Amino acid sequence: MSTVTPPSRLQQLIYAKDGSLTRDLLLYPGEYGLGKVPAGAKPNGTTTSVCGFCSTGCGLELHMKDGQAVNLSPAVDWPVNLGMACPKGWESITVLKAHDRATQPLLKGADGKLAPVSWDEAMKTFCARFKDIQAKHGNDSVAFLSTGQIATEEMFFLGSLAKFGMGMLHGDGNTRQCMATAVVSYKESFGFDAPPFTYADFEESDVLVFVGSNLCIAHPIMWERVLRNPHDPKIIVIDPRRTETAVAATHHLPLRPKTDMALLYTIANELIQRGWIDESYIASHTNGFDQFKQHVAPYQLEDSLANCGLEPSAVMEVIQAIHDGQRVSFWWTMGVNQSHQGVRTAQAIINLALMTGNIGRPGTGANSITGQCNAMGSRLFSNTTNLVGGHDFTKEEDRQKIADILDIPVVNIPTENSWSYDGIMEGIRRGDIRGLWVIATNPAHSWIHQQEAKETLEKLDFLVVQDMYHSTETAVLADLMLPAAGWGEKEGTFINSERRHGLHKKVVPAPGEALADFQIFRLVSHYWGCDSMFSDWKTPEDVFQVMKKCSAGQPCDITGIRDYRMLDDARGIQWPTKEAESSGDDWMPQPQRRLFEDGQYFHPDGKARFIFEQPEAPGEVPNDAFPLHLLTGRGTAAQWHTQTKTSKSAVLRTLYSTTLLVDINPQDADALMIEPHDWVQVQSARGEIRARANVTSSVQPGHVFLPMHNEVTNQLTYPQFDAYSRQPSYKNAAVRIVKSV
Structure with missing residues (x-):
C-alpha cells in the first residue's frame, strides 16, 4: 500500500496515524470500531450476500477463510434463486482479481497521459476544476452520470451530495438505457414506479x-x-x-x-x-x-x-x-x-x-424485468430525475419533506427535474455542460451511436471517471480517474426486479488505494466543504436509516426494515414493508408479496389508467442503401453489459465466442454469396464493423443480429429516443452486409 503525507485535518477521515491510507478506517471509522466485521460476516465459515450482476438478486454463500472470501456457492435458502446460480454469479469473486483494476488515482498531465497521484491531490484537483467551471459557466455547467451497479446507499449519497451540496442540477443514470420506459409506464398507469x-x-x-x-x-x-x-x-x-x-x-x-x-x-x-x-x-x-x-x-x-x-x-x-x-x-x-x-x-x-x-x-x-443489479435502487433513491424516495422535485411539499429529514435548507433542493441522459449528452455538445463525473458506467461503449458519444465526451473541459477498472473505454478518456472498490469489497443494499432489498457485504479487500464509492463521496464532500451536511453518514447503514425516513408514506415505504441484520436474517425483504406492519422485534414479513391484491393503485382515485397512442414507424427503416434491419440483444448468459467485468473471467470467456458473430438468415446469405464463418463488413450510415457470418434461421430474412455486449456494436445503432422516457432505441438501425475480400 502506498504511503502519502496527508493534511492533518484529514487524518481522522481517511488516514491511519502512520500516514498510510486505510480502507477499513474509511469503511468503519474509529468511533464505530476499527476493523468491525460487516453484518453477518465471519472470519471463517460462510456468509450470505446478494449477487452484484443482474437484477435477479440471487443469494450467494461466500466461503470465508481468515476473514476473506475464497469461494462461493448459491444459497439454497434464498427465496430468489433457491440454490441456483448462473455462470456470472459463480465467477463473482474471480472478476475482482483482474490485472487492470484501478488501484490509485490517476491524473492527466500536460503530456496527455494519466499518471498516479495521491488522494489528496486527486480531491483538490476534482473540486478546484469543477468549482472553476461552475464559477465561469454556472452551477448547471457540471453534471454526473451514475449507474445501476453501486449500492442504493451510495446512489443516495451521490445524488444528495451533487444536488444539495455541490449545486448540480443535472444528473442521470445508466438505467436510462434499460429501465426508463418501464418507470414511466408504471408511473402513468399505476401512479408509481411499481413492478x-x-x-x-x-x-x-x-x-x-x-x-x-x-x-x-x-x-x-x-x-x-x-x-x-x-x-x-x-x-x-x-x-x-x-x-x-x-x-x-x-x-x-x-x-x-x-x-x-x-x-x-x-x-x-x-x-x-x-x-x-x-x-x-x-x-x-x-x-x-x-x-x-x-x-x-x-x-x-x-x-x-x-x-x-x-x-x-x-x-x-x-x-x-x-x-x-x-x-x-x-x-x-x-x-x-x-x-x-x-x-x-x-x-x-x-x-x-x-x-x-x-x-x-x-x-x-x-x-x-429489470436489467442491472440495482436499477430499482437507482429508480427510487438516486436523486437523478426523481427526488429521493420516489418524490418529485417540482412539488413543494416533497422538497420540504426531504429538506426536513436531511436537515438542510429547502432552497438547496432543485425545483426542476434534471435533464435525462440524452439531454446531458446534448448539453455537452452545445457547450452548456463542461464538466462531467461518470460513476461505474461506460458511456463510451454503451451509449447509442458510439462515435458521436466519444466525440461528445472529448468536448468536455474536465471528465472524471470513477470505476473499478482503469481500462474501460470511458476511463481512458478521463482527465481524472478515481479507483473504486467493487461488489464484495464494500457493503450496502441492492433492490431487485421484484422489489426485494438485499444486503451485499465486504468480504475481500479492495486492491491498492481503491475506495468504496461511499467513501469517495465522503472525501468529495469534505474537500468541497459541505461535509457538515453529511456528518452523520459515516457508514452505509447510517444512510440506509435515512433512506427509510425518506420512504415513509410512499408506496416504496421501508420503515419496517429495522436494519441490515434484519435484511440478512430475512434473506432480503420486498418493499413496501411499513413500520406499522411490524409486530415486535422478531417480526419478519412474508418472503413473497405482490402489489395490488386489493385492487388499489397509487393514483389519487385508487384506480389504474388505460393509456394508449397511435403507433408510429421508427426513424430509420431498411432502404435501398441499407436493406437489412439490425437487431441487438444479449449474446450469451456469460456476457454482461459492456463486458467490463465478465471479460476478466477465463471461465466466462470460454462460454461465448471471442470473435464477433453477426446472425444472418440463409436466404440473405445466399443472395449475398456469404458462406458460414465468412468475414463480412456490417455497415450503417454511422459506421462499419467487421464480423464473422453466423448463418442461422434464428433471424428472419431481412434481419441481422449482433450482441449488444461487443465494444463495436454501437458504432452502428441509430440514435432515436422514446418521447416520454427518453430511453434510446437500440433495435431499429438499418444496415447492409458486404462480404470481406
Whole structure:
C-alpha cells in the first residue's frame, strides 16, 4: 500500500496515524470500531450476500477463510434463486482479481497521459476544476452520470451530495438505457414506479407471455423458475427472433420489428369483441377503458399479416390461450423498453393485464424485468430525475419533506427535474455542460451511436471517471480517474426486479488505494466543504436509516426494515414493508408479496389508467442503401453489459465466442454469396464493423443480429429516443452486409 503525507485535518477521515491510507478506517471509522466485521460476516465459515450482476438478486454463500472470501456457492435458502446460480454469479469473486483494476488515482498531465497521484491531490484537483467551471459557466455547467451497479446507499449519497451540496442540477443514470420506459409506464398507469410481481409468479402462472424478452439468456435463474412451474403452462413468446426462449415456447409470434404495439392492440380488440374481458375489474379498478376500446377497434385480426407479418390463425391461438388461462402473467424486457415508442408499448401490455383482471393475484401481472443489479435502487433513491424516495422535485411539499429529514435548507433542493441522459449528452455538445463525473458506467461503449458519444465526451473541459477498472473505454478518456472498490469489497443494499432489498457485504479487500464509492463521496464532500451536511453518514447503514425516513408514506415505504441484520436474517425483504406492519422485534414479513391484491393503485382515485397512442414507424427503416434491419440483444448468459467485468473471467470467456458473430438468415446469405464463418463488413450510415457470418434461421430474412455486449456494436445503432422516457432505441438501425475480400 502506498504511503502519502496527508493534511492533518484529514487524518481522522481517511488516514491511519502512520500516514498510510486505510480502507477499513474509511469503511468503519474509529468511533464505530476499527476493523468491525460487516453484518453477518465471519472470519471463517460462510456468509450470505446478494449477487452484484443482474437484477435477479440471487443469494450467494461466500466461503470465508481468515476473514476473506475464497469461494462461493448459491444459497439454497434464498427465496430468489433457491440454490441456483448462473455462470456470472459463480465467477463473482474471480472478476475482482483482474490485472487492470484501478488501484490509485490517476491524473492527466500536460503530456496527455494519466499518471498516479495521491488522494489528496486527486480531491483538490476534482473540486478546484469543477468549482472553476461552475464559477465561469454556472452551477448547471457540471453534471454526473451514475449507474445501476453501486449500492442504493451510495446512489443516495451521490445524488444528495451533487444536488444539495455541490449545486448540480443535472444528473442521470445508466438505467436510462434499460429501465426508463418501464418507470414511466408504471408511473402513468399505476401512479408509481411499481413492478407488481414476485418471482413465485413464474411458477404459479398457467400462461406466461414474454414480449421482447429472451429470459433464458438474459435472466437464467428466472427462466429456471419458469421451468419449475408445475402447471404445464403455455409459454407465449412475442419476438422477431427465434431466441432460446422462443425455441422452448408453446407459441412463438415472430412479428416484424417494432410492430408489437399494433399486435397488442389487435389482441386487445379481439378480446373485447369476444367479451373475453373482466368487466367487473375494469369498472371497479380502472379509468379510460371506453376510450381505449374505441382506440383499438380498427386493429382487426384479419389485418395481422399486413400490420405485423403474422398469420391471423397464429395470433388467434395466442388470444385463445390468454382467454383460457386462469392465471396469466405478462413479462417484458429490453425488446420493449429499448424502443422509439417503448412506453406506449409497455402500457399496451399493462392494458391487457388490466382488462383481463390478470393482476394482483398469484401467477398474474404486467411485469417488467429489470436489467442491472440495482436499477430499482437507482429508480427510487438516486436523486437523478426523481427526488429521493420516489418524490418529485417540482412539488413543494416533497422538497420540504426531504429538506426536513436531511436537515438542510429547502432552497438547496432543485425545483426542476434534471435533464435525462440524452439531454446531458446534448448539453455537452452545445457547450452548456463542461464538466462531467461518470460513476461505474461506460458511456463510451454503451451509449447509442458510439462515435458521436466519444466525440461528445472529448468536448468536455474536465471528465472524471470513477470505476473499478482503469481500462474501460470511458476511463481512458478521463482527465481524472478515481479507483473504486467493487461488489464484495464494500457493503450496502441492492433492490431487485421484484422489489426485494438485499444486503451485499465486504468480504475481500479492495486492491491498492481503491475506495468504496461511499467513501469517495465522503472525501468529495469534505474537500468541497459541505461535509457538515453529511456528518452523520459515516457508514452505509447510517444512510440506509435515512433512506427509510425518506420512504415513509410512499408506496416504496421501508420503515419496517429495522436494519441490515434484519435484511440478512430475512434473506432480503420486498418493499413496501411499513413500520406499522411490524409486530415486535422478531417480526419478519412474508418472503413473497405482490402489489395490488386489493385492487388499489397509487393514483389519487385508487384506480389504474388505460393509456394508449397511435403507433408510429421508427426513424430509420431498411432502404435501398441499407436493406437489412439490425437487431441487438444479449449474446450469451456469460456476457454482461459492456463486458467490463465478465471479460476478466477465463471461465466466462470460454462460454461465448471471442470473435464477433453477426446472425444472418440463409436466404440473405445466399443472395449475398456469404458462406458460414465468412468475414463480412456490417455497415450503417454511422459506421462499419467487421464480423464473422453466423448463418442461422434464428433471424428472419431481412434481419441481422449482433450482441449488444461487443465494444463495436454501437458504432452502428441509430440514435432515436422514446418521447416520454427518453430511453434510446437500440433495435431499429438499418444496415447492409458486404462480404470481406
